[in-house]
Amino acid sequence: MVFEGLADRLQNTIKKMTGKGKVSEQDVKEMAREVRLALLEADVNFKVVKDFVKQIRERAVGTEVMESLTPGQQVVKIVKEELTSLMGGEQSKIAVADRPPTVIMMVGLQGAGKTTTTGKLANLLRKKHNRKPLLVAADVYRPAAIDQLKTVGKQLDIPVFAKGTDANPVDIAEEALAHAKEEHYDYVIIDTAGRLHIDEGLMGELTEIKAKADPAEIFLVVDAMTGQDAVNVAESFDQQLNITGVVLTKLDGDTRGGAALSIKAVTEKPIKFIGMGEKLDQLEAFHPERMASRILGMGDVLSLIEKAQENVDEKKAKELEEKMRSASFTFDDFLDQMEQVKSMGPLDDLLAMIPGANKMKGLKNVQFDDKQLVHVEAIVKSMTKQERQDPSLINASRKKRIAQGSGRSVAEVNRLLKQFSEMKKMMKQMTGMQGGKKGKRKKGFNLPFM
Secondary structure, eight states: OTTHHHHHHHHHHHHHHHTOSSOOHHHHHHHHHHHHHHHHHTTOOHHHHHHHHHHHHHHHTSHHHHTOSSHHHHHHHHHHHHHHHHTTSSOOOOOOOSSSOEEEEEEOOTTSOHHHHHHHHHHHHHHHHOOOEEEEEOOOSOHHHHHHHHHHHHHHTOOEEOOOSSSOHHHHHHHHHHHHHHHTOSEEEEEOOOOSSOOHHHHHHHHHHHHHHOOSEEEEEEEGGGTHHHHHHHHHHHHHHOOOEEEEEOGGGOSSOHHHHHHHHHHOOOEEEEEOSSSTTOEEEOOHHHHHHHHTTOOOHHHHHHHHHHHSOHHHHHHHHHHHHTTOOOHHHHHHHHHHHHTTOOHHHHHHTSTTGGGSTTTTTOOOOTHHHHHHHHHHHTSOHHHHHOGGGOOHHHHHHHHHHHTOOHHHHHHHHHHHHHHHHHHHHHHHHSSSSTTOOOTTOOOTTO
16 A cells, blocks of 8 residues: 555544544644654655644644534644645646647656656556657667667557667757657657766756757656655756656555655655556556545545546446346456456555545455455366356366366365355345335345344
């Protein structure tokens, strides 16, 4: 889960406040202390923490809380609003040039994932915004970078403009821009050179490319897992190039969140996008309010809906609904559903988007292992077509064969069959509860106490 350590600490802290009918200054003082410790442990910049806590304390002892009917909830609202403000307030959208193409310069140190992120951004612009992007390989010092961008471009079926390692990066940018105008590309995304550290040569070259290409956006790509180092890198690049935004990579592996919570406050430049995995479609627009909600355990329904819209086949969803209504749901349908859920991302992350899921009985502190999905898939795929359509055919000898074919145990096969049977029963019950006039239920379903 994103920012797991910080989220746990903050959620436990605000939970103490939520149910309070009256909030004293001492309560606020203790909460502020806990919030301060949680943020410092998350590697948030010390000055940022100091200002953040001061703001919360001032607002939490004001009239909006003290005279409120639900002071505890009012304090939680303040924490969420301040957290949202700390990360930028609202989503910072990508700029568009007055005349196409819009040029985006991708800058950053080596190892931050700049080249892959360049491809991810092009993919997002084409997929979500229906744009026509051109990738430009301007990192001539590392032959692998050009090959990597070409590979990414091939995977995404997005063209890459490259002139090899002997060309001058400034000339490459200029020629790419002329080519883009001729071919009517909407966006030109330049993958510039990176270094292991910031030096004069690198900055000089980037300044020249900026002067020639006149980019609408200069995105600094930083590794979220480097914490405060990411903030220092952002400050340095901003002083030299006046960056327009930050892309945080590897946010899915960062349980602390220091970089995401410090960068906007320190550099005054917004986080534009976040990398949530290695796949080429795992780049998301950054929404401060949604992230604040997730950190505080309030869910992120909008992002969940967007993920579902992007990854779920509408036609299949309608067919599935019909099958659920008629209780003719099979293991083949089950496999289809698994594929669509897997394409939406890790189960832990999806669960974090459901409001209150962390408080649900049976789900609290549950760790979902995505490998379990692979095991379930292996079991189902080891069944014959007839068995997948009619699981009642599966007797003891068939169970043994399925277990051997999937490399799992007979007990696991039994467990899956039982869970599937229970799920079908639940579908029948849900269907029985739907329809009819108020006060009536469809025949075939009765509450146990009626």
